[in-house]
Amino acid sequence: MAEDVAMNQLDELDKKVVRALQGDFPLVAEPYKVLAEQVGISEELFLERVKALSEEKKIRKMGAVLRHREVGFSSNVLVAWEVDPARLDEVAKKMAESPSVSHCYDRNTAPDWPYNLYTMVHGHSREECEAIVAGLAKETGVENRAMLYTKHEWKKVSMKYFQE
Template sequence: MTETVEIEELDRKIIRLLQGEFPLVAEPYKVLAEEIGITEEALLARIETMREEKKIRKMGAVLRHREVGFTSNCLCVWNVPDERVDEVGGRMAEHPRVSHCYDRNRTPDWPYNLYTMIHGYSREECEVIAAELAATAGIEERCMLYTKKEWKKASMRYFME
């Protein structure tokens, strides 16, 4: 059963801020803090507290990979022995061209349990990266699913009411 966690109004404001455009200035957190009428120190303290309380898990940029030249993207799914998933996933996640690495449940008609998103400048480069990952992890069985069309590229947005 999931536990319901109450989010204070100040924390909601901070979460809204962090979901938006990040100011490209020398002191971005100061600019964000001013938007909601608190100090930079108070903002940073609340962010750290929310991380410790597991109210927020991570902060990061969303890369529009095609705009920076990565024209080939591949979801590479792997059949990894269950007892090696943490080890193999950790190794694959370290590769600089892997943006996502997830452990997923198998199904009777789908044997794959580790998913990596590979970005390259060509299909051939994605194939080379997948071969590198396979060699590094000692895992060969994989299926490469190439992106044909992207309909949405956005992160979840919370407290936007």
Template sequence: MLEEKDRKIVSALADGIPFVPRPYAVLAEKAGMEEEEFLSRLKDLKTQGILRRVGAVLQHRRAGFSANALCIWNVPEDRLDGVGAAVSREPSVSHCYSRETAPEWPYNFYAMIHAHSREVCESIADRISAENGLGERKTFYSVREWKKAAMRYFCENH
């Protein structure tokens, strides 16, 4: 489990990195420690893999990625890891998960594909199917984003 100081760091970062010359000094103050300690703990969290990365996320639609599809397949259990590794190498795939199935829902493999048009998106999904010998695919294109927020860890109100 995380130490109290690290939890403070995670929660100080809930609103992102401020656009000021020394952003970590501002965040460190929120977390009640010196900038140096904040940065050294943050680096440790990175080394341990608890922090995946610090970086920016774009508004992908605004940046021209207008076709965004959740593609779903049913992959035999023993092939999941291999297919997962292959699909993860696709630059146009942002999220790739295996998931539990549900009654009347045999699909266990999920990938989000982003492209500039539906035509391109379909061709990527078709190629992924063909290269990995996957069967029937279900495709759910995004119509509208109603919420996209970064998770605020250790500060939920529900």
């Protein structure tokens, strides 16, 4: 039991690596080198620790937060799609490849909610979003959907771990 607890804990170096990863990602040719320098280790060791943390399931993902309004997108819509479960992977892959889709994920259905695939679509207007969604429907052959437009954005930050 004590061994399991020790295996699940992060040492101080790993906590520094996590802190570095959850900040702004450097927009330079060698971003991991910059992050490693912030931590005070080599880029090679930094990448080894990231890989180990991922393999040990201590970190699950790294991703960008799109502040869509800051980059010119004034409209966005969450689209819930009803996809044949046998085609879910195929359809999700096609939708995720669209440059207008920032998120694509599956969810469980409910008796009064048949939708099992969700995409977040960004555009410069509602009309553009409608056209993008119509194109996705035509490309995949999936028609049944619910479109939920953003009214107000409440939160656009990620969790921060191991902060002082």
